[in-house]
Every structure is written in structure tokens, then in C-alpha cells.
Amino acid sequence: MIYTLSGIKGGSGRSTIAEHLTVWLAKSGADILLVDADEQGTASDFTAWREHTLDGNVGYTLVQLIGANLRKQVETMKPKYDHIVIDTGGRDTTSQRAALIVADVALIPIQPRSHDVWTLSKLTEMLGEIQASRLEPLTVYSFLNRADITSADNREAAEALSSMAELGFVPHAVKNRKAYPNAGAKGLAVFEIESPDQKAVSEIDALFNHITHGSLISTTEA
Template sequence: MVIVVGSQKGGVGKTTVATNLAAWLVAKGHEVLLVDADDQASASDFSAYREQTRGTTGYTLVQINGLLVRKQIEALRPKYDHIVVDTGGRDTTSQRAAMFVCDVFITPFNPRSYDLWTITKVSELVEEVQSMRTVPMMAYSFINRADVKSQDNRQVSEVLQGYESLAFLPHPLTNRKAFANSAGVGLAVFEMEQPDEKAVAEIEKLFNAITHASYTTTKAV
């Protein structure tokens, strides 16, 4: 399965989601390729810290940009159980190329009004790509860096549910220090010596929802 983590805005936590997802899939026993298709190369930085901490990443990392993203993913797909692609926080050639060959597109939104300003652009991009694909991809939205207690979460959820092109997943990732602390040493939240159980439970719910729903749809097609 090829899973793209993308957005039309930087700072929404794409790389945190992509790297935790890659590590989570490895922990489930899968062969995983992590594609860093973001010019900022944050996933590559994470992987460098990870290798220092663990001695190995557990997955294969490649950096690809531009139109080559599509060609290389198609060529590498048979070699891996899953490919996770971290793309930039804007409408780039790399992101579009990845979306044309992915099975799943996931996009995080922070519970802030200025982050939601991009939802229409993301929705239109998904619709445009879907119209040119022979087999549709699954596209999901979810809340990342959610407030622990705030009506903003509920309001953002209601807005996201209004976009049919993006299926809303009601499994938010809360704004917890555990995500930043683990990323700083190249680990997923569940790999820490004393993991934050709430953070671990959140990614389990989100990632299980993404992979389970996507497998079901793929089989149905």
C-alpha cells in the first residue's frame, strides 16, 4: 500500500505522522519504504537521528523530488509491503506525482482557523487528481495537534465532515509533548523508554482506521 501524507500548509505535523506511521508499520512486521519528497527533508533528518539512537531505522529511506516521485514509486512498489510518502506543505509537483500513484492520501489539520483556510484547496486538489485516475485513491482528513479540551476540536471536526472528497477520521492526535520529544531522538512515540500511553493509543486508533478501511476498499475494488 502506498500512503501519502500531504497538505497545502506547512507546520501541520505531516512529518511526525509519516515517520510514526512508517515505524508503526515496521513494528507490525512489514517491509517499509519511507519516501522523503519534501524539500525541507525533515523525514531524512528524523531518520538520521533514528539511526544514531537505534543503530538502524528499520525501514528503507529514499529522497525523491519532482516528477521522478511517480516513476520511482511505481518501480519500487513491488519490493515493499508499504510505502509512506512525506510531501511538502504546499501544492508541489512532488505531491501531485505521489497522489497519482498512491492508494491512500491523508491530510492533517490543526484546530486553528488559519489552518482550515486551506481545506477548500486540498479538497479541490483531491477532486482534480481523482478525475484523472483510473482507480480512485482513498482520501482522509483528521485533526492533528488537537487541544486537550477545547470547542475548537468539535468545530473543526464539523467543518471537515462537510467535504465529501475527504473522508473525515474521528481519531485526533492531541498536542502532546511526547510527539516532539520522541521525534527529537528519531523514535516513534511507542518506542520511548517510558511511552506516553495516551499518545500511543491515539496513533493506534488513527493508523488502524487508515489501514483497515483502505484494505477493505482495495479488496472490494
């Protein structure tokens, strides 16, 4: 399965989700490829810290790929891995479009902020163009990320996402918890650190179980 983290607004936490999904999938023993298609290289930095923390045994393979050729390169590498996770930047770029064309699943984290919600119409327009160019439909999941612990903004953003069927809203929010940057600074996922924040671990498990189970069903039905 190929998962692409997508979106056209910076700061939504795509890299954090990509890193956590990669490690979460790898902990079962699966062979995982993480593709850093973001010019900022956040996933690469995370992996470098992880290599230092874990004495070189990061548990997955990392490559950096930018541009239209990403699609062909990922297609070539696909048979070698159980899953591929692609982290893209926060703009409508050639790299992101190539990653969406080759993906089976698009994951779209959205911050519950007005500026992020305002980008949804442009995002759905881009996804519509991608869907029209594919032989098989792209499975899309959107969800709240970096959400407030309790806030009316969460509810309003969730309602906006739910109203757009093409965004496949998932009602499992990832909250804005210190556990994520604290773990990330060491190249670790929240479920790997000593004395983990169980609320953070539970919300990551709930989101990824929903996404991976739903993706498996979609593939089977196809």
C-alpha cells in the same frame, strides 16, 4: 499499499505522522519504504537521528525523491516493499501531485485552527483534479492533528471536515502532546520511548488501525 501525506498548509505535522506510520507498520516485520518528498527533509533528519539512537538499525528504507519523476520511481520500487509511505511538503507542488497520483491512500492531517480550515476549499480543489486524472479513485482520510487537549476549536474543525465527504474525516484526533517532539528528537515513535505516554500511544493506534483497516476494505471491494 502506498500512503501519501498530503496538504497545502505548512505546520500541520505531516512528517510526524509519516514517521510514526512508517515505524508502526514496520514493527510487524513488514518491509517499509519511507519516501522523503519534502524539500525541508524532515523525515530524512528523523531517520538520521534514529540511525544514531538505534545503532544503524532503523527498521525501514529511506529514499529522497523530488519532482514529477517521483511517480515513475515509486512505481518501479513498489514491488519490493509491503508498504510505501510518502511525506510531502506543505504546498501544492509537482512532487505532492505526483505522490498523490501514485498513492492508494492520501492522509491529510489538519490543525484545528482557522487558517488551516480556510485552506480546505483549495485542498478539495486539488484533490478533485487528482481524482479526475486517476484510473482508480484515491482513498482519502483527513483527521485532526496537533489538536488541543480540550477546545471548541477541535469541535468546529471536526464539523468542517465532516461536512466535506470527499475528505473522508476520521474521528481519531492526534493531540498536541510533548511526547511527539520528545520522541522525534531521538528518531523514535511515541510507542518506542522509555515510559511512553499511553494516551499518545492509544491515539496513534486508534488512527492507524482505522486507516489501515479501511484501506484494506477499500482495496478488497475494488
